[in-house]
Amino acid sequence: MFDKQIENLLRVNLGLKEGEKLLVFSDDYRKELVELTEDIERVARSITDKVKRVIFPSTKRHGAEPPKFLWEETFGKRAVEILEEEGLLEKVLNKEPYDINRVVKILKDYGEGVPDVVIALSHFSTTHTTYRKILTEHFGTRYASMPLFEPEMFLGPMDVDWDYVSKLSRDLAEVLTEGEYVEVKSPYGVNLEFSIEGRKGIPDTGILTERGAYGNLPAGEAFIAPIEESAYGKLVILYAPTRRLKHPITLTFKDGAVESIDGFEDYRYELEKVFDEEPNARFIAEFGVGTNPKAKRPDNLLEAEKIMGTVHVAIGDNHTFGGKNKVPFHTDYVVFEPTVVVGGRGWRKELLVKGKLQRI
Structure with missing residues (x-):
């Protein structure tokens, strides 16, 4: 129903190009957002074949760090394993003090398949998270945060x-x-x-x-x-x-x-x-x-x-x-x-x- 609007989102707002890696994710809080990620994945594959779609358990709080599962799907399991081994992942997820430079170095050294573009359709916002900040500031990812989104907003x-x-x-x-x-x-x-x-x-x-x-x-x-x-x-x-x-x-x-x-x-x-x-x-x-x-x-x-x-x-x-x-x-x-x-x-x-x- 919103294929044209989704294509505008991808091409006009995000400038998605052939060969770029797109990650679209949602939490499991609202069925209509999960279904919308399916539509976005389908339309996006007409632009690039490097599309990943991820659904994860809701954090149920705006500004909370997304769970380990999304970090693994974003940066790769090996990078997240090393963060865990050094006791850093738990500190990041709980927003406790940690060495951000060490976290970034691990993710850069061991990260695989990090997306060029992210569409964050989780009901609860990921805008104000270290996850988003690392992606945009240290990997150059283009990041659309769409918490509370409703498909009618396309119109x-x-x-x-x-x-x-x-x-x-x-x-x-x-x-x-x-x-x-x-x-x-x-x-x-x-x-x-x-x-x-x-x-x-x-x-x-x-x-x-x-x-x-x-x-x-x-x-x-x-x-x-x-x-x-x-x-x-x-x-x-x-x-x-x-x-x-x-x-x-x-x-x-x-x-x-x-x-x-x-x-x-x-x-x-x-x-x-x-x-x-x-x-x-x-x-x-x-x-x-x-x-x-x-x-x-x-x-x-x-x-x-x-x-x-x-x-x-x-x-x-x-x-x-x-x-x-x-x-x-x-x-x-x-x-x-x-x-x-x-x-x-x-x-x-x-x-x-x-x-x-x-x-x-």
Whole structure:
């Protein structure tokens, strides 16, 4: 049904070429994503005969490292055996301190069949993982991360003018790079400020054709890792990653971390459980601005954070894109109709006013 759209994904977004190695994977959390990997494999074989499809048990948490099985299918069993022998694999999977240079050397020395292109269709995100970072930064793999993807997105936020999305995302990323602080407010009570001084804005353009490129598909945002200890104020959450909350909850930040959660909603207790298990998941991790004019759905985070006129704030892991917090959790929360100020020494710029992007 989506063969044409899948071919556009492969050729336009990822620039897949004859003879390149493609790895498409999903977890077993959602049947429709597993079935979509079959369609992608079939269409991709009309471009290259080097296609591998992998399904693995779900980690059930965004930002968690994928299991050993996927590492073996990606880098080869011998490379993973040596990581295990040196006690490194367990540390990587648990996001404990380890010698990244040694991990990379082993994978480069013993890795076999490492993909040129990855389509990551697992329900739970692999974007903020060492697995993705090693592939893109050290092997030059082009990596499309598509957590929470639904096939209908091919007809909406995947069907856009990617040149427009790319230019806007790059322009906004430059503003974030120049900025030193951000202030975010909304009509329903968001009032948050934090520092971005010294951090680099990153455009999520949807065009992943250059060596080592990575991003979401659907794409369309500019994002940055705030200074982890800098957030103060309140973030009111209207939506969990895949549903609207029955009652909003409020995260109160102090010294960069969530100090308290207010509101009666089941999702609150899910977050509290995560915080009990992973205290560093409390820290602010990301600030992003949506740039996709065809992104509309607020109840699917993959699409919602790309909605033009919204921003999003994440907590948890950010070590893979300029931050320093390493934890097996990363989740974004979208702010609707925001008024956003970015500023520095001697200047302040209104980036959005009540959900309207201002001229940059």
